[in-house]
Amino acid sequence: MSERKADLAVRLCGVRLKNPIIAASGTFGFGREFDNLYDIGQLGGISVKGLTLEPRCGNPPHRVAETASGMLNAVGLENPGVDAFISEHLPWLLDKGLVVIANIAGSTVDDYCRMAEKLAPTGAHMLEMNISCPNVKSGGVAFGIEPDMVYAVTRAVKQHAGQPLMVKLSPNVADIAQNARAAEAAGADCLSLINTLTGIAVDAKRRRLVLANNVGGLSGPAIKPVALRMVWQVCKAVGISVVGMGGIMTGTDAAEFMLCGAQAVMVGTANFADPMACPRIVSELEAYLVAQKVRKVGEIVGALIEN
């Protein structure tokens, strides 16, 4: 790799990432498919496909619908289970030399705690607690709505976690800043936001909903303004680190989230439009820093000039 013209390294809860670009959970599998196209070791990190205690087969098709500058998905947490992840995928991922974030989704508080326990002795660098999957009733969404529940599940899991705990917040709530404060009060080390916004797609010709699950999660550039607003609000509300996401397609998009206060960003839907999106965004972010005459990426975090 060529010499970087700007220092892109960041620290997240004491974990060093070589750059702030993390592949977002659910869009990148366990990294193997994209590693056929480029060395995923050049990314800052990966948040793996959402894991559950037992394997899950997911929702029936259709699971995806394109919308204007976005897409709805309702995969339903199809995954091989946390044990298979630890034995079959994690060792390979750790060898790739990027920060590995284990994304976990449970239907009970106990599910989350047991997964955190199983992951504690492994080399996974961080946990991302998904309390906001909109696509399965048991996907933790029940824990992500009310601040009291966010507090309770975060506090319980924190006691079992061997790694820094990131809580992924749902945008489908009354006041996301309040939920962010609840997670922080319960001991979360870091927050990631936003998960998808719930939506539906209608096939007028057939007079039916497109997704078999009826409701899906909206992602892509269509949600970026909402995501930016929420990241900006949450960064003002808490003292812990924030990882921003929602419609990031370019290095400039990534910079916008960081200016609003995100320490790092996740890139999801962009991987579908452009399978080279993550490494491209790393390069574009570097070019942005050079153009801004900034040496270290950390200097732009929260550097928004407020009106």
Next chain:
Amino acid sequence: MIEEQATVLAAEDIAKDIYRLRLHAPHIVTQGVRPGQFVHVRVPGNTTHLLRRPISVMAARPESGTVELAIQIAGEGTRLLRLVRPNDRLSVLGPLGKPFEPRGAKRIFFVGGGIGAAPIRCAMDAFAGEAEEAIAFFGFRGAEYAYGLENVPCEVRVSTDDGTMGRHTKVTCLLQEAIDEQPPDLILACGPAPMLRTLQNMTLRLRINCQLSLEEHMACGLGACLVCSCKARVRNGTQYHRVCVDGPVFDAREVCLDV
């Protein structure tokens, strides 16, 4: 599999609501594009149409580094793709997916319905010559929707829904008649879901080897995102397979096509 900025050589209408894109994509073609495989094409322009369109290959020509795709206008994205001009660049990812596998079959029937005729034409060109006997069965809505019938490498029997070309019947009826005469060793098929379901029932009942190419909405096309699922029979029940990497070509005994 590779992502390439392919050069548009031509975009031309070949039937009602169906056009052919000829692309110069030497890096993809060099990798060896096999019948039944597809490429994932980005809709040009801005991010309004975010997801790529998975398109089966109708022809791949290693000598010129070109691929030909037949695309049906199904919505705004495929309408925009029709507007490309020679020398425009298109981001194309491929070749993707599992191809048809003739496995030395001596007597092959090819069955294509509607836009599904495109990968079948590709399979005919590759496999008809090797087989001792090959017959293709094409079903279209009407004569104006028919394509892929020039310079065919084997006998072709056509049916249309409205009787404006070939026999006025379903393509599966044409096929049934031929099977009644003498069944083939293998059937390769692509077409609308009702056609594939009929074919599946027919071939399972008669114990004829049959490979079906399926279609499903896709996102990554690489097997990572798990949105293009299709139900498949496994040892102890069913599970979801990924159409993009476990297919799009499946053994008819393997997949569940129930609505």
